[in-house]
Amino acid sequence: MAVLPLVLELSIYTHNLMTLTFLSVAGALAWNWMGGFLGQVSFGHAATFGVGGFVAARIVLWAPVPAPLAWLAGGLVAGVFALGAHPALRLRGPYFSIATIGLGEATRLLFTYWEDFTGGSSGLSLPIETALKHRLYWWGLGLVVVVTAATWLIRRSGLGLQLLAIKADVDAAADLGVSATFYQDLMIALSGAVVGVTGGMWASYFSFIEPNDMFGFDRSIGFVLMAVIGGVGTVLGPLLGAVVFVLLRQYLLASYPQLYLGVYGLLLIFIILFEPLGLTGLLRRLWRRLSALRGKA
Amino acid sequence: MNLARPSSLKALMAALALLAVGLPAQAAPPRARVSVGATLPLTGSEARIGGFVKEGYELAFEEVNKAGGLQVGNQKLPVALTLLDDATNQATAVSLADKLINSDKVDFLLGTYSSHLIEAQSTVAEQYKVPYLQGGGGATKIFKRGFKYLFGTISPVELLGTTLMTWIDQQQKAGKLPKPAKIALLWENTAHGKDFRKGVSDFVAQNKGAYIISVDESFALDGKDFSALLGKVKAAKVDLFLADAHLPDYITMHRQYVAAGLCHKVVSYGARGSEKGAIDALGVENVKYVLSGVWWSSQLAAKPGPSRDFVTAFKARYGGRDPEWFQALAYLSAKTLFAAIQQAGTVDREAVRQKLATMKIKSLLPGGPLEFPAALGQQAQNPFVVQQNTPDGKSPIIFPQDVATGTGVAANPKCAN
């Protein structure tokens, strides 16, 4: 009941802003499956976002398919596309990350060149559907709920343990019978698929997508930033991080556009140096402090 | 009623919304001003030009307010501009437009700069039925979606290609250029570049036998090395070098062009050529005879008219500096909006939209009066002016005839042949 007044008083602008936040949250959570749970930090996730977005957009332009199906199709194709990074999965640490940069950029250049599919630098325009744009709030929320539940399940389940084992030491994990290759493939496909779905929803929301923007390096970095700011490897982390990222961005652009980059930079530095688990880490520390205080009293 | 079900929730929301709409009608305060919103890339890759567009907007707003305000019906209302920074980012441009319309409750929108930002942002204006005037995105694609609330004071980029070719054609017919003439067409892989290319290739297709496009290549923005591409141009032994590039690529490419000893009878970089930044970076000697096509030039102030008035006002406001087309089109967009409001006599969006759709006014643009033909997506179709850099560092307009301040030179005298 307490939530209702919040929901009802939402202006259209806030409603829309929340929709975008939901998409960011879902994407960050999915990224974190790779970056946080498996420990393979991808700087190229925009590739799956773009693929999902353009596939969904193309489907919508081609036939009167209901948008949610188009998004799903986009996600599926994106997931398969992500498997293309399979050979890079056996690289560790920074090598994997660098490989993903290469893959991301190559994808962007190739898809921008592939005009027939993406419209090239002119992009693709979709018919405006105001009703759908408003309904995306619920679709986005639904997606966040599903992805959060999945994240929690993964974390708590045997799968989560296996991923952690791989993250800690691939060879030792193999000795214990954990097939790194299978799990890495699974996670990258799932991660890519979810991000692809958010790409499709993004396309429906904006009614216009363009490859340099969808596949851009800045977008890939965005995923990393959200997860790191919130707390890599945690369940709550990407959620917090995405919310902070989107809201902070709006605030800075409105009030201090000149300092926008610097603030993010300092935030990153601060987090890496002092609280590697980002906002989640800070909250946990706070919680422990409070519990300790209560314990004393 | 189970409020957890979306449909019930929505019904409740709708009911409340109706209530909300009903109330202000009784208690509406008298209108204090006309509120216009806009976003611009004030940071990010287009920050330089975003700053220019801002100058144009601000000049227009200041002028009106200094005159006591805008005549709306029987009141004189001040006009206020709410300007936000979209950081050259598409999603931000859309979100901020959303904010301006739904949160800040502006009456109208003026456009941002750059075709892809405008294409995304205009969907918001169209959705919420807010008239949106822009002079910063000329890609024809933007205007092919059947939008009713989008108005462009900026002519299609394709027309730039066509205009250049028209002048070139004149030279060819006068015997100054070979027939058929071979063309090297290099275009940046952006909406702008693609449209430029289309303008040129469509013209070539319609003038069979007069031109051959020997090299037709796109390049990525901010390129570092054009030597391979220029080598291809050299090997093709073309007569005309037509490129379309942003300022940094113009500088890099032309430096390499000159260093490689290339020279062609006609050289153009699309809308680039006469900027001070380019002359500084390349040297007056090396930009001689380069042609550029722009939507507007301060040279149009040579004759009395709206251009001269604008240039005088701009120079007075901005320390004697000459405006470029960015400021001019921005100024024009704002002034046109004001004119429409004044003519409609009201701030009602529909009435103003109607006025804009049927408007026909004399403006600082070359060619005929400014109008927004529905058949062409409400995009202005005024001609471009072609300028050519002269050895003494000037850049007279050489085409069209009626606004020319100098004569053009084809068969670039610098080249041996």
Place this chain on the structure above:
Amino acid sequence: MDRFIDLALSAVLLAGLYATMAYGLGIIYGVLRVVNLAHGGVIMMGAYMGWVLHRKLGVDPYLSIPIVVAASYLLGVAMYRVLVRHLPRGAAGGPASLLLLFGFWLVLRNGAYLLFTGDDQSITTAWSTSSVVVLGSQLSVSRLAVLAIGSVIPVGLHLFLHRTHLGRAIRAVAQNPDSCTLVGVDVERIYAITFGIGTALAGVAGLLSATLFAFNPGSGSSELLKSFVVVVLGGMGSVPGTGLAALILAVVEVFAILVLPSYLTSAVGFVMLVLVLVIRPGGLFGHRVLG
């Protein structure tokens, strides 16, 4: 045949540029095992340093090399002492170091925006468009200068690393930091110095870049990415490897125009990056890097 020579010479010139950009990244990784994601930002700062010196004090860019080297070196040492030092070493530090330095790059970028605005700048000298004829092709003087400097650097680096006491210490730390501590080498100091050398090289690369291209605070990404390709190809930290890798990358990119549209030739480098990482992660001449 003419065309072939033209392309080959273009490739050599381009290789000089790529090599110059990549050395800084390579030496930092080779010794500290840290990927300097702020490399692009330092290159950008080097460009601005040269521009300011040229614009305000009229110093010829080639003469300002020592100043830029010194300033960039100090910047690097500061970056190490204030930031990088606190990172855990080794592969676990990987993503953290990437992000830390990326954050610093954002700060550098913002600083440049505030100081210089976002306008495109470039350094124009009397040499900017002049050329000389070599083997029947006209070659840009400024690019030849970059090639010349790019060829001197590895020689200088090699001499430094093999003939000086400090250089030997650096090489020792690169091989086995723990043993070095045992024999009394101040490893932290070596790390700081090496980082400084890396950024000094990046600064020079930026300065030279500024003589060739326009730049703005957002520049640096493409330089960073190309440097990655070169460093990975050359085997993350091998000096001669970097030079050769730069040549290979440049040759492939330039000759690709014979078979690919110009727009896609930039994708070639990235494809090579991924292929090398996957097939031979130690680079064409390097060492094992798989976990």
